[in-house]
Amino acid sequence: MQQTSTQFRHTMTKNQKWVMASTAAGFSLENMDIMFLSFALAPIIAELHISSTAAGWIGSITNLGMLAGGAIFGLVGDRIGRVKTFTYTIFIFAFATAAMFFAHSLSMIYTMRFLAGIGAGGEYGVGIALIAENFRPSQLGRLTSVAAIGGQVGAIFAAVMAAYIIPAFGWNALFLLGIIPVVLTFFIRRHVHESSEFITAHAHAVETHEKIAVSRLFATPALALQTLGLMVMTIVQIAGYFGLMNWLPSIVQKQQGLSVSGSSLWMVATIIGMSIGMMVFGTIMDNLGPRWAFGIFLLGSASVMFAILMVKSAVALILAGALIGFFSNGMFGGYGAVISRLYPTEIRSTANSIIMNVGRAIGGFSSVVIGLLMDHYTLAVTMGCLSALYIISFLVMEALPGMRKLAH
Template sequence: MEEQAVISSKERYRTLLVSGGGLFSQSASTMLLSFVLASMITSFHISGTAGGFISTITNIGMLVGGLIFGPLADRNGRVKVYALTTFIYAAATGLMAFAANIEMVYLLRFLVGVGGGGVYGVIMSMVADTFTNEQRGRVTSYVTILGQVGSIVAALAAAIIIPLSGWRGVFLLGALPIFLGIYVYTRVPESREWLKAKETSSREITSKITLLDLFRDGNASNTVKLTIMATVQIAGYFGLMNWLPSILQQKSGLSVSSSSIWMIATIIGMSLGMFVFGQIMDRIGSKVAYSIFLLASAIAVFLYSFADTQISLLLGGAVVGFFANGMNAGYGAIVGNLYETKIRASANNLIFNIGRAVGGFSSVVIGFLLDHSTLTITMGFLSVLYIISFLTVLTLRGKKADIK
């Protein structure tokens, strides 16, 4: 990896706040749909299938945004693209409040995805540009935890606003990140590391950065392997968070309120897992951290299928969340360690958004398995995915200082 520019504590602190605020806002804006989808289906008189397509088209938009804005951020700077993508998802979210038909909803949610998928890589690249290899695990864990907090705030805001002004009022709240975009564009200077990389590369080469660079100069192997790992990560997340609450209601007779308590416990477990993962990654290394969490995830997910009491379901959910989603905090850091500054945003966006697009289909696969087999087999399927990811991380290649 190239030598890093000298960066002050003030710059690091500002980057942490801006990056954390960005993922907080993006997560909150994206998650608002989850809490109003049923009301929107009723309002527009559409089927459940048509309603579900709102989420699908959001994920498609994230993939498109990631592919477009990653290279743009690498060529033109982090700050400009951060501001632009924030404007896109925030404005589109706010305009959802005025959607007159489902076609307009589809268009706006696609744009929410474009902006949200584009800003992710920028945020993680800003962290990687500003912090050293030994700090990135912890800092990306803090930023990712703030993303979880954004989801919780979205849930609380929806609970307060819907009774007062309906689902349209909720989306107006989602326009607030526009002010964050304005602040970043007007007050935050460009990353010194990116400026240094631009200076040391010729103008001709820098202007031609494309996604193909992720498959050149020895990057191809890691790009494919990290994409597999990200796909497993997202598959596990969607599988657990989309299906387990309803499974638990059927299996153990949990009420909706009890399922909400389970959800809170699981999110707390995730956040603690993210914090711990960041500490382990910086102190011991990426391979060791991922190996521990992936093997523990495979075991915890499979054993959880045998939980049959309220306490075991609650504590087990927290443990599964701790391991299975705690390692989500490390992707921005490991990409930052393995890829040069000039292609970091492209790498983050390509890897994680392809993982999001492919891994999102796990909900369909799990639904099929539940219809045609047992819960144990279904959870065993997720365990196998974690084992595949474990075997993949062992083969990642890089300098010892970057990956260990």
């Protein structure tokens, strides 16, 4: 009999509850940090008198830091343990974010954002590995989605804080809130413990002198194809998210001549759509398997891209944003669940970190690409290109043998 969510919460052990609370909180605070930059970008440009290109590089450098952090701390997590590494990554992005308070030059901003990216990029793979090793495979779709929803909570918190702090104290003061995650590390080190699965796998790796390296992800032609295929899927995932969230309101306002009086209402509606999508995706994945879940949401994303062409009012824009958010970002938690099941315990942290952060580093440039498309082509062409990306991701997913082997 299928467990209800209430029954499931009551059957979790104390350590499992702490794992979920810690990872969801960690992802929430990480996303809070990323969203701080979105809200502070305009005042940074105005204060430092920098070009849009120079400002755009702030986000790109953050994404490159995530890729570096994923490579470094993914391996560290597999070698010394998930819990210690998780706290180290939180310390790095917390202090680098708070240090933005003292950043009054572009070079200082670039440096701090790269360091913050290192911490945030390292946190993801370790957090997902913690979840995967403390719960059954049949539960991972919902649980990684719950952790991903934590990120959306962080986005809402960032929006509220930015609205109050930036006008009153300036953009630098907003980043001081980045020190909050340090408190989380105390509770993690005190209450979260390594799983028996990791302890056993780590002991075996040490005993047999098994190599823990990024090259393990490409050890055979079949494994290399699987890794590259998953990278393509995460690139599309991040490209769709960053591209749409950065451009969607301005695209419609410009092309349809609309104004959105409540931009915060639009953002909240979109985040709610994303969160509902994540829970629906996770439930489908755990009950029908990842192929069904990704198939439905990838084809759904390809279809709803064109909904924006029919928007004729501010209310319709809000609903369209929620619908697009439901499909395009509903899948986010599923990648960690799939990667965790396709790669062995001893390189699970590395696999999650590298694959997702390659997606972030490359997919994060979608904002620039969409801007170029908007400059030279119609809105229909731009949405068609985004739709084509989701079709490509669907075809790649169908071609991966590992995905066909994963049962619910």
